[in-house]
Amino acid sequence: MTGRESSGTRRAGLFDLRLILAVLFLLYGIIxxxxxxxxxxxxxKDKTGDVNINVWMGISxxxxxxxxxxxxxxxxIVIPQEVVEEHEQT
Amino acid sequence: MHVLADANLRLDAGPVDYLLLAIYFVMVLGIGFLARRSVSSSLDFFLSGRSLPAWVTGLAFISANLGAVEIFGMTANGAQYGVPTVHYYWLGAIPAMVFLGLVMMPFYYGAKVRSVPEFMLRRFGPAAHLVNGISFAVAQVLIAGINLYALATVINLLLGWPLWISVIVSAAVVLAYTGLGGLSAAVYNEVMQFFVIIAMLIPLTLVGLHRVGGWQGLVDKVTNANADHALELSSWPGTNITGITNSTLSVIGLIFGLGFVLSFGYWTTNFAEVQRALSAKSMSAARRTPLIGAYPKTLIVLVIFIPGMLAAVLSPELIALKAGNTAAAGDVKYNNAIELLIRDLLPNGMLGVAITGLLAAFMAGMAANVSSFNTVFTYDIWQTYVKKDKPDGYYLRFGRLITIVGCVVAIGTAFIASNFDNLMDYLQTLFGFFNAPLFATFILGMFWKRMTPLAGAIGLVMGTVSAITVDVLNRNGVFNFSGQGGAFVAASVAFVVDIVLSIIISMVSRPKPDDELRGLVWSLTPKESRTHDDTGENAGWYRKPAVLGTGVLALALVLNIIFW
Structure with missing residues (x-):
């Protein structure tokens, strides 16, 4: 297999998708x-039958x-060194 | 009438809706740029460096499938057939996903193959590999074009942009993030898209149910409007969805055709799906990928078929269509169910979220096609048969180049699709037929070491040919399945033909020696290499594949009983 030895792979996890999702829904929620x-x-009123869906979904x-x-x-996200090594062995 | 109906589907998007859409696109492209920093080898680009956590790959696993065809098609099924739509999930997806996680993933991940065709190469040699690799690559790039065209028609219909601008802009966005960030960008965007689609479907369901007076109100409305309401309100025997009038045969068709052949074929051998699991960071995470995905998959059908049924009783056009009043329905089809519902139920604000969700679904579908196409083309065709033994950086650059080529070809096929709408639908059905014989070949090859390379290749080809034959005969009226029973029967025939032929040919041809099959066949793979490390972050009873799998099967069973 290729690329296993490159240390660049380890950095792959370093941008956290959970934070991106938090930002997206923060912006959407506020708006x-x-x-x-x-x-x-x-x-x-005509569309939702008098439920203010924007308020409810905004809060949600x-x-x-x-x-x-x-x-x-x-x-x-933690990337302990031993996990990196273990990966390289398998 | 035609123009009028078109204009009626136009959504009344305001500035705030465009703002929500714009925010989403900025984030999509941002993920592409961020993911680019982590791409330093071809494995990073094509398989995310096998580094992703299980919840990400699990959600991407179902999200890659939750594209436009799924959302439009399944809400349409809900509107037209009602509750039996659930079979496409609880019967047609969950068991196969559990099987993939528990039984097949140890082979895929354990053999360290980079694609499904590569597994084919190791198990059956070049002939079967080429058939699988080329047919998959061609299918993906054509389906990407179909997705692209569908996306453009929706943008055109909802927002009024010209078709060709819609096609090029959407292709450019998909190319930008998949070309930069590779599979990581595609997968991250799939997860983000998943949540936006949920944010679209949940309010549609709740507001719709509020409008009709809850579930009981919906049941009453369906009962009053339809003569065949009993079929629409219970999941079995589903004769309306199969088009097989005999109840017993309909149930058999559903269980064997949909629940076994079609669904196992799709979920366990389609590389666009399996690729998500192969990008997981460990064997444990790879096995959990389809299992974690199965839970939201089980529940999401509730916010898909219910909105479909709601559209059929709330939208004046669909009410007319269902009552057989085609003049009043105009050219509205069941496929428009979700658009009609969005138009009728959501005010500005949530309308923008819903438009974003729809467009995101189309883009994710196309990105899944493109990101699996470039992997198979680079590893399985280019590296295996054309330019071997180049340094890794060459394949990374080639992968980026072929991503561009894939998107450009998809633009071309999108324009072909715009001229030959039905032809492309038909092509897509045909490609569906590759999966059933592929699954037959895989399952026999994994459990029967005697199966020979020749049997693998011929079984695959003849299985596909027989599926196409059944389909052509059905379309020309030799058989008579009105619903989706034709596809179930074609796939079942393909499966049986493949198995029978493979066994016969294996008997008269020479098998591969045992030591070449280690890790690829069940009986020749020691138990240790089929099990995975369950310490550290893979510890805990709730992370055990068997527990996760049993849990989701039980959930699907309980829901099935509730909607019996």
């Missing part, structure tokens, strides 16, 4: 929540963002 808060019920996406952030914070 959608604001749209919901500043809209009048006549804007969505903020919660999701927080969960991803928390997960990344509590279980950060």
């Amino acid at each position: 959608v929540l604001l749209v919901g808060l500043f809209s009048d019920s006549s804007d969505y 996406m903020l919660v999701v963002a927080a969960l991803f952030g928390l997960w990344a914070r509590l279980r950060p």
Whole structure:
């Protein structure tokens, strides 16, 4: 197999997808929540049957963002040296 | 009427919706650039350097399949046939995914092959390898074109951009991130897309159910609107979805055709799927990939078939279509179910999230095609038969080049698809037929060491030929399956023909010596090399493949009983 010996591979894990997801849903949550808060019920009544879906989904996406952030914070990516060596042997 | 119906599907996107879409595209391209820094060898580019954690590969595993065809097709099934749509998940995906994780992954990952065709090469030699490698590469690049065309038609329909601009812009975005970041970028984007699609499907389901008065309200509406409501409201025997009128035969068709041949063929041998598992960082993570993916796969059908059924009772066009009033339905098809629902239920804001989710689904589908195409073309065709023994950097550069070529060819096939819509649909069905005989060859070859290289090659070719024959006969009215039963029967025939022929030919031709088959055949692989390290970050009972697999099968069974 190729490339196993390159140390570049180890850096592959270093950008954390969980943080990217947290940022995406933070932005989405804020925008959608604001749209919901500043809209009048006549804007969505016919479509949703009087549920302000933007507010609900905005809050939900903020919660999701927080969960991803928390997960990344509590279980950060660690790349212990022995795992690297073990990989090279197999 | 035609123009009117088109205009009616146009979504009323406002500035805030475009802002949400723009944020997503910035992040997609950002992932491409970030992932580029971690690409320093061809293995990094094609298999993410085998470094990804199981939850990422697991979600990417189902997300690569949760493309446009899936979302549009399965909501359409929900609208047209109702509850039996669940079979495509609980019967047609979960058992096969569990089988892949528990039984087949130790061979794929343990043999350290870089692609499914490479496994074919090691087990059966060059003839079967070439058949598999070339047919896969051609299929992927054509399907990428079909996905691209479908994406462009949606952009055209929803936002009003001209078709050719939509095609080129979408191809450029996919090329940018897969060409820069390779499989890591594709996989990371697939996971991100997965969550955006969920953020689209959940509010559609909840708002829709709210509008009709909950599940009971939906049941009442379906009952009132349809004469065959009993078929639509229970999962078995599913005669409406198979088109086989006899209930017993319909159940057999579903279990053997869909649940066994088609689904095992697709999930266990399609490299666009298996590649995600091969990019996992350890044998344990690779085995857990399809198992972790199976849990969301089991649940996601709830927010797919229910919106489909909701569309059929909420959208005036679909109500008319279902009642047989084609004049009032215009040219709306069941395939438009999800678009109609988005148009009718979501206000600006969530509308932007939903548009993003739809476009993301199409792009992820195409990226999965492109990232598996470039791997197979580079490793299995170029490195194996054309330019051997070059330094690794050569194959990395070649891989990037062939990614560009793949995208350009896909643009070409997208324009062919725009002229021959039905032809391309048909082609896609045909490629589906490669999987059933492929699975037959794999499963026999993995468990029967006597199976010979010649049997591998001929079984594969003749299995595919027989599937195509059955399909052509069905289309020309020799058989008569109105629903999707034709595909089930064609795949089943292909499977049986492949197995029978392979056994016969193996009896009269020479097998490979045992020591060349070590690690490739069950009986010649010592148990230690089929099991994996379960210490450290692979420890814990909840990470055991058998526990995960049993759990998801139980979940699917319970849900199946609820919707019986």
